[in-house]
Amino acid sequence: MSDYAKAEEFGLADLLCCAASREVADNEIVFAGTGLPMVAIMLAQKTHAPNLKLIFEAGTLDGRPPEIPTSVGDARCEMGASRSSGLSDAFSIAQRGYVDLGYLGGAEVDVYGNVNTTCIGEYLNPELRLTGSGGNPDINSFAKRTVFIMVHEKRRFVENVSYITSPGWRVKKWPGGELVHRRELYGAAYRGGPSAVISTAGVFRFDDQSGRMFLDTCHPGKTAEEIREMCQFDLDISRVKGETEVPTREELRIIHEVLDPHEIFIPKIKQG
Amino acid sequence: MSDSKRITLQQAAEVVKNGSSLTFSGFTIWRRPFALVFELIRQQRRNLHLIEVNGGPHTEFLVGAGCVDIWESCWVGHELYGKYGANLSRKVANREIIVEDYSHAEMMFRFAAAAQGAAYAVTQTSLGTDIHNPEYDMLGRAGLRDGKRIAKHKYLFADDPFYGAGSQVLIPAPKVDIAVMCVQQVGEEGTVRVNGQYYSDPEAARTADITIVMAEEIVPEEYLRRNADINTIPSFEVDYILECPFGAHPTGMFGRYDVDGAFLKDFYARTRTQEGFDDFAKAWIHGLDHISYLEKLGWPRMLGLKANTALNYSPRATKGGK
Numbered sequence: 006m007s008d009y010a011k012a013e014e015f016g017l018a019d020l021l022c023c024a025a026s027r028e029v030a031d032n033e034i035v036f037a038g039t040g041l042p043m044v045a046i047m048l049a050q051k052t053h054a055p056n057l058k059l060i061f062e063a064g065t066l067d068g069r070p071p072e073i074p075t076s077v078g079d080a081r082c083e084m085g086a087s088r089s090s091g092l093s094d095a096f097s098i099a100q101r102g103y104v105d106l107g108y109l110g111g112a113e114v115d116v117y118g119n120v121n122t123t124c125i126g127e128y129l130n131p132e133l134r135l136t137g138s139g140g141n142p143d144i145n146s147f148a149k150r151t152v153f154i155m156v157h158e159k160r161r162f163v164e165n166v167s168y169i170t171s172p173g174w175r176v177k178k179w180p181g182g183e184l185v186h187r188r189e190l191y192g193a194a195y196r197g198g199p200s201a202v203i204s205t206a207g208v209f210r211f212d213d214q215s216g217r218m219f220l221d222t223c224h225p226g227k228t229a230e231e232i233r234e235m236c237q238f239d240l241d242i243s244r245v246k247g248e249t250e251v252p253t254r255e256e257l258r259i260i261h262e263v264l265d266p267h268e269i270f271i272p273k274i275k276q277g
Numbered sequence: 278m279s280d281s282k283r284i285t286l287q288q289a290a291e292v293v294k295n296g297s298s299l300t301f302s303g304f305t306i307w308r309r310p311f312a313l314v315f316e317l318i319r320q321q322r323r324n325l326h327l328i329e330v331n332g333g334p335h336t337e338f339l340v341g342a343g344c345v346d347i348w349e350s351c352w353v354g355h356e357l358y359g360k361y362g363a364n365l366s367r368k369v370a371n372r373e374i375i376v377e378d379y380s381h382a383e384m385m386f387r388f389a390a391a392a393q394g395a396a397y398a399v400t401q402t403s404l405g406t407d408i409h410n411p412e413y414d415m416l417g418r419a420g421l422r423d424g425k426r427i428a429k430h431k432y433l434f435a436d437d438p439f440y441g442a443g444s445q446v447l448i449p450a451p452k453v454d455i456a457v458m459c460v461q462q463v464g465e466e467g468t469v470r471v472n473g474q475y476y477s478d479p480e481a482a483r484t485a486d487i488t489i490v491m492a493e494e495i496v497p498e499e500y501l502r503r504n505a506d507i508n509t510i511p512s513f514e515v516d517y518i519l520e521c522p523f524g525a526h527p528t529g530m531f532g533r534y535d536v537d538g539a540f541l542k543d544f545y546a547r548t549r550t551q552e553g554f555d556d557f558a559k560a561w562i563h564g565l566d567h568i569s570y571l572e573k574l575g576w577p578r579m580l581g582l583k584a585n586t587a588l589n590y591s592p593r594a595t596k597g598g599k
Contacts, residue, residue, distance in 0.1 A: 039356055039357065040357065061474075062381070063304045063305075063307075063474050063476055064474035065474060075356065075357055075536065076307075076356040076357065076536075077305075078303070078304035078305050078306065078307035078308075078476065078529075079307070079529075079536075079590070080473055080531040080532065080535075080584065080588075080589040080590040083474060084588070084589075089473060089474050090474065090475065091474060091475045091476050091477055091478070091479065092381075092385045092476055092477045093477065096381070096382040096385050096402075099382070100382065100400065100402065123378065123407070124369075128407065128410075128413055129412070131370065133366060133370075134365060134369040134376070135361050136352050136353060136360070136361045136362065137332075137352045137353060137378055138351045138352065138378065138379075138380045138381060138403075138406075138408065139331065139351055139352035139381050140351075140381040140382065141380075142380045142402060142403040142406050142408065143381050143382035143383075143402045143403065146382075146401065146404065168407045169406045170406060170407070170408070172403065172404065172406050176404070176405025176406065178405065179409050179434070180411050182410065185405075187404075190443070190444055191401060191443060191444075192401070192437070192441075193441075193442035193443055194401040194404075194442065195443075270357075
């Protein structure tokens, strides 16, 4: 992991993909969604985590796709899989506690890692209805760790999301809706929660006690102060470790020559 | 006996009545019963209640055409070919549709309960989210929770009385009138063989009071019975069958054809407005039947989608996927 690429050799999508890939340890069971997360996991599978087990929500268990599926329902998912089945299997396995890590996305995230993929604005009078939850809350409820990959814009990094689609560290206790630590609600099913947010600006993690987000690393070219300005909440930048580790040339080769040669999810950088 | 379940596409659409509750086979952009969805739009079916483990382009077509009053599910969009369901979005903004949100696992577990004949499912998913906000019980707000076809409550909480495992969510088994399945093979007596991931198809078929199976091909029943261990749905759960090649287009079918990404992208781009939807429907649905629809798509397009029989997908479609 030493032959790092120079700044002009990789794009932001490459950086995100490699950062996401490094969140996985070997032998872990990973729940993958469509898009960049899929590339990230398959990259990990071809580098430092050859024994990771991949689960696709639509029903593929321990899949080894030869090329990038376009979605989790894709015929490409189940090539080389241990078992091809259905959603009942995939979600039962998650609820049973097999899943170490899940990759997710969202339109908005708040300081506690709560994520909204349901609507912009008031739920009962929305400015824009989005896709809805999909499996986001389910994976986030049951996996030991989840990693969110997000576009970083100030309007997306908010103090409290307008609708909690997917549970972060401090969530709503019904019927009143007061915020409590998720441990209080999940009981025996409590296994963890969001462990990182990888945005287009930096990598963020969560404080064990308060459940609040802090800045861990800045992507090349971004300062901690700039990133704090890109959040609506008061981002803790006191624990920044430095710059996000950049892609290696080998990782870039795997992404662009092996995994996504047709640039379905990750564009190639035009050089020269 | 052998032909007793066979009906035509028109007859299949007529099984669905105004006000029926409906569910479908497939997963997001895979194996959706499009030929029948188009026929429902042609027949101007109204007031449908869709109850789906997840939605997709077929949801968007039915919603855009004004066929749907209630959508009860967790997700709608076109995967990488369109970020969200623009038709549903528009109808939500105009208050022309009721949306009841559950999580994906909740919808799956609800169907699993219904398929078992159980009254409800128990889970710990999505605790602490706004899915359980009591203010956001939309069927309740609309006064539709009659305790007959629509459950009295959206969900209830209970503490685990057996092991003290903590807060549990009880979610009602859905009552579904009709499931429309789109699969690779069905036998003359109704046995279904799905190739590839079967998604939530077995639960959907078992849950619904009436199950219609649209297949790429109707095959001799005894052919499927030679390998019963790889069949997906037993004969007696299926009420009607019809043969409808390429019936899932523009969605894909494992081993047969890929998703038509260009078609979905075009639909997503052109149907943000109602006028846009109406124009699209005029071009691709009204005045056509399934064969003339395929004729309009043309051989070259369909050959590009055709799956390689060794890979079960089309390597050509991958290259055009961008």
